[in-house]
Amino acid sequence: MCGIIGCTGRETETLDVLLHGLDTLEYRGYDSAGVALANGTVEVCKREGEIDRLRAAVDPAMDGPVGIGHTRWSTHGPPTDENAHPHTDCTGDVAVVHNGIIENYDELKAELTAAGHELESDTDTEVVPHFIEDALADGMSRDEAFRSAVARIEGSYALAAVFAGSEAILATREGSPLVVGVGDDAAYLASDVPAFLEYTDRVVYLDDGEFARLESGSWTVTDAEGRLLEKSISQVEWDAEETAKSGYDHYMLKEIHEQPRALRKCLRGRVDELTGTVDVEALEGLTAESVQFVACGTSYHAALYGAQRLQAAGVPAQAFLASEYATAPAPVTEGTLVVGVTQSGETADTLAALRRAQARGVETLAMTNVVGSTAARDCDRTLLIRAGPEIGVAATKTFSSQVVACNLLSATLADRGDSREIVQALRDLPGQIQEVLDASRAEAVAERFVDSDGYFFIGRGHQHPVALEGALKMKEITYKHAEGFPAGELKHGPLALVTGRTPVFAIVTGTDEEATKTVGNVKEVEARDAPVVAVTDGASTVDRYADAVLELPETEPCVAPVLANVQLQLVAYHVANKLGRSIDKPRNLAKSVTVE
Ligand code: F6R
Numbered sequence: 001m002c003g004i005i006g007c008t009g010r011e012t013e014t015l016d017v018l019l020h021g022l023d024t025l026e027y028r029g030y031d032s033a034g035v036a037l038a039n040g041t042v043e044v045c046k047r048e049g050e051i052d053r054l055r056a057a058v059d060p061a062m063d064g065p066v067g068i069g070h071t072r073w074s075t076h077g078p079p080t081d082e083n084a085h086p087h088t089d090c091t092g093d094v095a096v097v098h099n100g101i102i103e104n105y106d107e108l109k110a111e112l113t114a115a116g117h118e119l120e121s122d123t124d125t126e127v128v129p130h131f132i133e134d135a136l137a138d139g140m141s142r143d144e145a146f147r148s149a150v151a152r153i154e155g156s157y158a159l160a161a162v163f164a165g166s167e168a169i170l171a172t173r174e175g176s177p178l179v180v181g182v183g184d185d186a187a188y189l190a191s192d193v194p195a196f197l198e199y200t201d202r203v204v205y206l207d208d209g210e211f212a213r214l215e216s217g218s219w220t221v222t223d224a225e226g227r228l229l230e231k232s233i234s235q236v237e238w239d240a241e242e243t244a245k246s247g248y249d250h251y252m253l254k255e256i257h258e259q260p261r262a263l264r265k266c267l268r269g270r271v272d273e274l275t276g277t278v279d280v281e282a283l284e285g286l287t288a289e290s291v292q293f294v295a296c297g298t299s300y301h302a303a304l305y306g307a308q309r310l311q312a313a314g315v316p317a318q319a320f321l322a323s324e325y326a327t328a329p330a331p332v333t334e335g336t337l338v339v340g341v342t343q344s345g346e347t348a349d350t351l352a353a354l355r356r357a358q359a360r361g362v363e364t365l366a367m368t369n370v371v372g373s374t375a376a377r378d379c380d381r382t383l384l385i386r387a388g389p390e391i392g393v394a395a396t397k398t399f400s401s402q403v404v405a406c407n408l409l410s411a412t413l414a415d416r417g418d419s420r421e422i423v424q425a426l427r428d429l430p431g432q433i434q435e436v437l438d439a440s441r442a443e444a445v446a447e448r449f450v451d452s453d454g455y456f457f458i459g460r461g462h463q464h465p466v467a468l469e470g471a472l473k474m475k476e477i478t479y480k481h482a483e484g485f486p487a488g489e490l491k492h493g494p495l496a497l498v499t500g501r502t503p504v505f506a507i508v509t510g511t512d513e514e515a516t517k518t519v520g521n522v523k524e525v526e527a528r529d530a531p532v533v534a535v536t537d538g539a540s541t542v543d544r545y546a547d548a549v550l551e552l553p554e555t556e557p558c559v560a561p562v563l564a565n566v567q568l569q570l571v572a573y574h575v576a577n578k579l580g581r582s583i584d585k586p587r588n589l590a591k592s593v594t595v596e
Pocket of ligand 1: 298300344345350393
């Protein structure tokens with residue numbers, strides 16, 4: 001949801017650093033992009049469209065010791081050159097980039113216009129450089145002027161500004177992420193660490209309400225009154241290689257193939273095969289009478305799975321869509337634990353739900369992939385899923401890692417001591433995912449059904465979240481209609497949509513009652529001429545009714561959903577690829593959704 005990059009102190013290549021940073025941040029928004037470089041003057045170049053359009057338009061000679069860049073996901077005003085960031089004041093000496101929403105911008109804009117300022121865009125952001133301009137004209141220093149402009153705005157923001165005649169970047173955040181990168185001679189600023197990871201892995205995480213000043217490799221952080229704050233430097237564990245495509249056509253495909261490694265990392269040092277115990281440092285001493293998960297999108301599907309696992313372990317648990325929970329939270333008791341499942345740790349809906357829970361005095365846990373993210377810093381505890389950076393907008397490996405993390409949480413809270421079977425199944429999972437990746441016939445299935453009118457996904461119990469996730473992946477990257485249902489629900493309405501041109505993906509593992517009933521539902525579908533794709537370990541009779549089969553290795557029923565999901569990720573990927581879709585950056589979407 002908009003990406004910010006900044007760099008100061010490099011003797012050369014500031015522009016290259018900004019453009020490279022924008023490439024890395026493009027998953028946050030990609031409808032327009034721009035850069036501003038400051039020397040004696042401020043030079044701005046910005047373009048509607050993807051970053052390559054900006055790259056083609058920008059004068060390669062444009063350079064300077066300090067610059068900021070932005071990739072946009074529109075909130076106020078359509079994607080046009082004028083609405084792209086950076087925005088400048090009337091003099092052109094101040095340039096500002098922004099991620100977030102300024103809620104009171106209507107009244108601020110009216111005030112500025114009445115005072116004679118000329119605003120050129122439809123954006124909320126543009127008010128900021130004009131307020132800075134006024135404050136500078138009143139004789140304030142640049143830092144004071146920046147703070148005074150920020151004091152006028154309400155909403156959520158990460159902001160950065162550069163000035164003619166200065167090598168400093170001034171920045172602040174409130175509800176949107178911003179992190180400082182500490183280089184030897186240069187300092188960096190970004191919405192997300194991978195944007196500058198090639199140059200430094202030492203970072204300072206800014207907190208809400210803090211102001212950073214970066215200049216020629218030095219950095220300071222102050223409060224809103226300009227008082228110096230003590231901040232520590234953290235070392236980031238990700239390396240730049242993890243953020244590269246490494247020979248894959250798309251990040252999504254790379255990330256699907258990274259799942260075995262991601263799960264091994266998630267489990268490392270946390271499970272003991274010999275004793276069958278789960279021991280997660282971050283969860284030490286944790287108890288809960290009941291658990292409420294809050295999450296969005298793919299993370300919500302993992303949360304649904306997590307709630308099922310806890311219920312099965314005897315801990316009352318429910319999963320809520322964070323956007324709903326934030327306005328109508330479920331009742332809590334003293335022993336309720338609220339778990340925010342969020343890959344980015346920055347999803348505004350999930351953060352709002354967690355804050356709602358905190359306001360009611362209950363313990364909160366962030367289950368996230370990003371160290372230092374807002375969720376990680378706001379919650380009482382953090383369980384890192386350790387999936388490594390995920391760049392493709394469609395979440396893949398983080399779902400699998402969240403599912404594994406949910407098992408760690410449920411084993412901890414159920415406190416059974418010996419969880420031998422589940423520990424073994426988790427340890428086997430990376431190898432089994434590799435088997436699926438090596439032998440998958442998903443591409444052939446995609447080829448066969450690429451022209452279908454729509455796709456349905458059904459599953460029961462633990463496979464229900466996977467049915468929802470399979471459909472979400474399919475719709476977000478292929479732009480085709482797809483729906484997931486609990487298998488038993490199909491006959492209560494959606495069956496009316498099933499035709500010979502709507503393949504139904506049925507996820508069936510094992511031979512228990514759940515499997516037998518789902519096979520019954522498959523027969524109902526088959527009787528209506530719909531092609532059936534069975535995603536199965538072959539234990540039941542489902543393949544008799546299937547037009548195509550995607551095979552799964554046998555495992556514990558509770559971890560089989562991860563394997564089934566890998567097959568569905570691959571089907572969605574190949575359908576999207578055959579349709580020529582923008583797989584890593586699907587239209588209208590952004591990786592990190594920082595508005596409610
Ligand atoms: C789908 C997808 C989104 C995210 C959702 C929550 O592929 O990526 O549905 O899962 O926006 O994001 P996080 O997990 O960052 O809170």
